[in-house]
Amino acid sequence: MSAAETEDRRSWMPYLxxxxxxxxxxxIVLVPLAMTVLLSFHxxxxxxxxxxxxxxxxxxxxxxxxxxxxxxxxTFRVAFLVTLLTAVLGAPEAYILSRMKSPWKGxxxxxxxxxxxxxxxxRTLGWALxxxxxxxxxxxxxxxxxxxxxxxxxxxxxxxxxVALAHVLMPFMVLSVWAAxxxxxxxxxxxxxxxGASQMTVLRRIVLPQIMPGxxxxxxxxxxxxxxxxxxxxxxGGRRLKVASTLAYDxxxxxxxxxxxxxxxxxxxxxxxxxxxxxNRIIERRYAEVFR
Amino acid sequence: xxxxxxxxxxxxxxxxxFTLAPIVVVxxxxxxxxxxxxxxxxxxxxxxxxxxxxxxxxxxAFWTSIWLGTVSSxxxxxxxxxxxxxxxxxxxxGREALTALFMSxxxxxxxxxxxxxxxFFTQIGIGGTxxxxxxxxxVVVLPFALRLTLASATGMxxxxxxxxxxxxxxxxxxxxxxTLPLILPGLASGWALSFITSFDEVTMTxxxxxxxTETLPVRMFLYIQDNIDPLVTSVSASVxxxxxxxxxxxxxxxGLERLLVGRGSGDR
Amino acid sequence: xxxxxxxxxxxxxxxxxxxxxxxxxxxxxEFLALLGPSGCGKTTTLQMIAGFVTPTSGTIxxxxxxxxxxxxxxxxxxxxxxxxxxxxxMTAAENxxxxxxxxxxxxxxxxxxxxxxxxxVGLGKFAExxxxxxxxxxxxxxxxxxALVIRPSIxxxxxxxxxxxxxxxxxxxxxxxxxxxxxxxxxxxxxHDQSExxxxxxxxxxxxxxxxxxxxxxxxxxxxxxxxxxxNFLGKTNVLQAQVxxxxxxxxxxxxxxxxGSPPRVLVTVRPEKIGFADGGAQALAGQVVTxxxxxxxxxxxxxxxxxxxxxxxxxxxxxxPAEGEAVRLSWRQEDMSVRxxxxxx
Numbered sequence: 001m002s003a004a005e006t007e008d009r010r011s012w013m014p015y016l017x018x019x020x021x022x023x024x025x026x027x028i029v030l031v032p033l034a035m036t037v038l039l040s041f042h043x044x045x046x047x048x049x050x051x052x053x054x055x056x057x058x059x060x061x062x063x064x065x066x067x068x069x070x071x072x073x074x075t076f077r078v079a080f081l082v083t084l085l086t087a088v089l090g091a092p093e094a095y096i097l098s099r100m101k102s103p104w105k106g107x108x109x110x111x112x113x114x115x116x117x118x119x120x121x122x123r124t125l126g127w128a129l130x131x132x133x134x135x136x137x138x139x140x141x142x143x144x145x146x147x148x149x150x151x152x153x154x155x156x157x158x159x160x161x162x163v164a165l166a167h168v169l170m171p172f173m174v175l176s177v178w179a180a181x182x183x184x185x186x187x188x189x190x191x192x193x194x195x196g197a198s199q200m201t202v203l204r205r206i207v208l209p210q211i212m213p214g215x216x217x218x219x220x221x222x223x224x225x226x227x228x229x230x231x232x233x234x235x236x237g238g239r240r241l242k243v244a245s246t247l248a249y250d251x252x253x254x255x256x257x258x259x260x261x262x263x264x265x266x267x268x269x270x271x272x273x274x275x276x277x278x279x280n281r282i283i284e285r286r287y288a289e290v291f292r
Numbered sequence: 293x294x295x296x297x298x299x300x301x302x303x304x305x306x307x308x309x310f311t312l313a314p315i316v317v318v319x320x321x322x323x324x325x326x327x328x329x330x331x332x333x334x335x336x337x338x339x340x341x342x343x344x345x346x347x348x349x350x351x352x353a354f355w356t357s358i359w360l361g362t363v364s365s366x367x368x369x370x371x372x373x374x375x376x377x378x379x380x381x382x383x384x385x386g387r388e389a390l391t392a393l394f395m396s397x398x399x400x401x402x403x404x405x406x407x408x409x410x411x412f413f414t415q416i417g418i419g420g421t422x423x424x425x426x427x428x429x430x431v432v433v434l435p436f437a438l439r440l441t442l443a444s445a446t447g448m449x450x451x452x453x454x455x456x457x458x459x460x461x462x463x464x465x466x467x468x469x470x471t472l473p474l475i476l477p478g479l480a481s482g483w484a485l486s487f488i489t490s491f492d493e494v495t496m497t498x499x500x501x502x503x504x505t506e507t508l509p510v511r512m513f514l515y516i517q518d519n520i521d522p523l524v525t526s527v528s529a530s531v532x533x534x535x536x537x538x539x540x541x542x543x544x545x546x547g548l549e550r551l552l553v554g555r556g557s558g559d560r
Numbered sequence: 561x562x563x564x565x566x567x568x569x570x571x572x573x574x575x576x577x578x579x580x581x582x583x584x585x586x587x588x589x590e591f592l593a594l595l596g597p598s599g600c601g602k603t604t605t606l607q608m609i610a611g612f613v614t615p616t617s618g619t620i621x622x623x624x625x626x627x628x629x630x631x632x633x634x635x636x637x638x639x640x641x642x643x644x645x646x647x648x649x650m651t652a653a654e655n656x657x658x659x660x661x662x663x664x665x666x667x668x669x670x671x672x673x674x675x676x677x678x679x680x681v682g683l684g685k686f687a688e689x690x691x692x693x694x695x696x697x698x699x700x701x702x703x704x705x706x707a708l709v710i711r712p713s714i715x716x717x718x719x720x721x722x723x724x725x726x727x728x729x730x731x732x733x734x735x736x737x738x739x740x741x742x743x744x745x746x747x748x749x750x751x752h753d754q755s756e757x758x759x760x761x762x763x764x765x766x767x768x769x770x771x772x773x774x775x776x777x778x779x780x781x782x783x784x785x786x787x788x789x790x791x792n793f794l795g796k797t798n799v800l801q802a803q804v805x806x807x808x809x810x811x812x813x814x815x816x817x818x819x820x821g822s823p824p825r826v827l828v829t830v831r832p833e834k835i836g837f838a839d840g841g842a843q844a845l846a847g848q849v850v851t852x853x854x855x856x857x858x859x860x861x862x863x864x865x866x867x868x869x870x871x872x873x874x875x876x877x878x879x880x881x882p883a884e885g886e887a888v889r890l891s892w893r894q895e896d897m898s899v900r901x902x903x904x905x906x
Contacts, residue, residue: 014378018375018378018379020374021374021438022393028428031412093303099295110543116552117488117535118536119531119532121512126316126317164314228401228402230494231513234517245403249403252410268401269401
């Protein structure tokens with residue numbers, strides 16, 4: 001039937017309909033992106049400003065300077081650990097949510113994914129309040145409970161950055177796993193139970209393999225967003241602990257070396273695209289049957 | 293909740309505490325009567341909420357955000373409706389590529405977009421203007437507008453339109469009387485999601501906005517970079533409260549799950 | 561010339577041929593059913609008449625005019641869709657009024673005709689209700705009223721009853737037939753349900769793999785199927801292999817005359833309800849009852865014979881029914897069987 005409904009392959013109608021959006025995107029997405037790539041090859045000097053030449057100076061600087069290596073390594077290390085953290089915490093939570101009865105299911109789903117729509121700045125401020133200030137609420141509580149004897153440094157550390165980022169990006173993981181769980185036939189679990197499988201075995205052998213594509217899809221989203229996050233690393237990391245995006249911001253708005261900042265941003269984009277496309281390939285090959 | 297064991301419920305409780313803790317702490321600290329960051333142990337006070345009124349920078353930024361979100365979401369919708377109809381209805385060469393292009397702002401780091409727009413707008417002479425903000429926000433909210441429009445256009449039974457055609461309706465009449473009214477709920481939620489996305493956007497906007505065109509999250513971000521005091525927590529608490537209200541309203545009307553996952557359990 | 565003529569109609573979707581060289585003539589006021597399994601091309605044919613699918617080749621003429629040159633919106637056909645395709649944001653009355661509005665019928669005339677159409681389908685009291693708040697049967701009637709109110713030259717029904725439960729379906733069949741008789745609109749019904757096609761239509765066109773196998777009145781198609789496909793598709797049937805000797809087919813102890821020039825091996829087709837249990841005599845096929853199922857107004861038997869398993873249906877007329885395991889002798893009248901060469905059988 002679908003063949004009959006979308007039969008005319010050569011109709012000009014779809015092109016006409018999508019032309020406005022396409023032209024808009026060419027004009028204000030593709031052109032600016034191309035200009036940014038060009039910018040990364042331009043020269044810059046303290047007094048001469050941007051010089052529109054085509055040189056590899058900025059790229060060579062990133063390639064040879066250990067500081068840039070450190071920043072990019074930190075960016076991807078934090079992104080990887082944040083992804084791991086959201087998967088380990090978010091996937092079980094999504095499963096628990098899916099097994100709740102209404103109205104609890106709806107209420108807690110709202111509680112868990114609702115923060116997605118709350119301003120990132122406000123959420124990060126919350127972590128800054130918990131971590132920092134005069135000792136921070138978390139440290140005070142842990143000290144009072146006797147769990148620790150000296151305050152754990154959170155503010156201006158990678159640990160703090162990771163906890164806050166995991167919180168900011170957690171809803172994406174829960175949503176992705178939740179979507180995978182919705183496709184699951186509950187009868188399959190019952191079938192496994194009736195064959196004598198324990199609850200643990202059902203989880204490991206039946207549920208987990210089926211929601212794995214959801215976890216991996218969520219992981220890709222979380223990784224991409226963590227590696228390009230800006231506000232959270234900027235507030236929690238402070239001026240000293242830079243990641244790729246805060247470094248680019250510095251070059252642009254403090255040092256005013258736009259070409260170098262553009263090179264950092266373009267490198268981040270390329271690295272992310274390669275990682276995302278690569279892992280998508282692997283996942284699709286591995287889970288070809290599940291996706292079909 | 294009987295299907296979850298006690299261990300699961302303990303995990304769930306800790307998870308919910310983790311989720312809510314930073315949001316709650318902002319809202320609690322905002323009510324402090326003291327001049328410094330502290331919990332309102334001596335009873336809540338509205339002192340810092342009243343203080344907001346004396347800071348026109350926050351008030352102005354708030355209105356900039358409201359206008360920016362409204363205008364860019366409406367324009368993004370106007371662009372996505374025809375595009376969504378094309379993608380949902382026709383099997384044409386380049387359909388996949390076009391969809392990927394329109395969805396790409398979701399995957400391009402907003403830092404990169406911010407830099408690209410800063411460079412571009414400066415070159416064409418609209419750097420730091422409201423027009424520049426609107427153009428950039430159209431781009432970042434369009435994927436959200438398109439996704440929800442697409443979902444309702446795909447979910448619609450094509451025979452309903454065929455029925456109207458067989459009864460003598462012209463293409464324009466079908467669009468006006470049948471298609472648009474039927475995808476209206478999708479459009480409304482697409483607008484709402486676009487608005488919130490625009491209202492929250494900070495990473496890209498921080499590059500483009502200039503003093504005078506700063507949005508609320510940008511203003512808050514820049515303020516926090518200098519120092520964290522009870523004033524910015526009361527501003528944040530207000531933003532959180534407004535978002536929570538919007539969230540509950542949207543959940544009632546459209547279902548948050550359907551909005552964010554794309555297909556809810558009650559969906560076709 | 562007939563009212564609606566399809567001539568050499570063909571539709572290809574890429575490699576796939578949905579409809580192949582289909583020709584068909586429908587008389588004014590006639591009720592024709594396009595019957596066949598899913599994927600046989602019946603819906604594509606209907607969509608070509610409606611104008612939602614463009615034929616690869618062939619012509620469609622309505623009252624002597626080329627229908628393909630007319631836009632779908634201008635064809636003036638009434639269509640009842642399988643999903644009803646009611647406008648969910650309009651009331652029943654607004655749904656029905658829509659077509660009249662498109663024709664520019666003025667308001668008072670419009671409301672008169674809408675009321676009339678809703679009365680016709682027995683929904684006079686439901687005019688202001690939205691489709692969501694109506695039952696499947698009521699939605700079906702709204703769809704019918706909406707199609708009929710524009711006084712279409714042809715009424716196209718696309719599996720209109722398939723979403724209703726069995727009891728309601730039977731009621732609607734009777735009603736649909738009555739309404740069509742009263743209004744007199746030429747009607748084309750697309751269905752995969754042979755009993756629906758037989759109950760409603762004047763003629764049935766049985767389709768398979770994009771082609772028409774047979775066009776005939778229901779009774780004729782049932783009694784004298786032109787092809788094995790038609791025989792099988794229109795109800796249960798028994799197909800028995802038989803040897804031919806001196807102009808007679810040998811089946812057990814029975815000898816049935818076959819047409820002159822029949823090959824040595826033939827296939828004999830007999831409907832289950834035409835087979836009876838013989839008391840004695842030579843014209844019979846011996847067998848043993850394997851299963852016997854009581855179905856209220858009739859008994860259903862499976863009988864093993866030397867020529868394979870035979871299905872027999874006997875009216876529950878009160879006579880004693882042979883038990884399972886009992887030996888029986890099957891017989892039927894000469895005119896109730898059809899014979900065709902074994903080689904060409906599909």
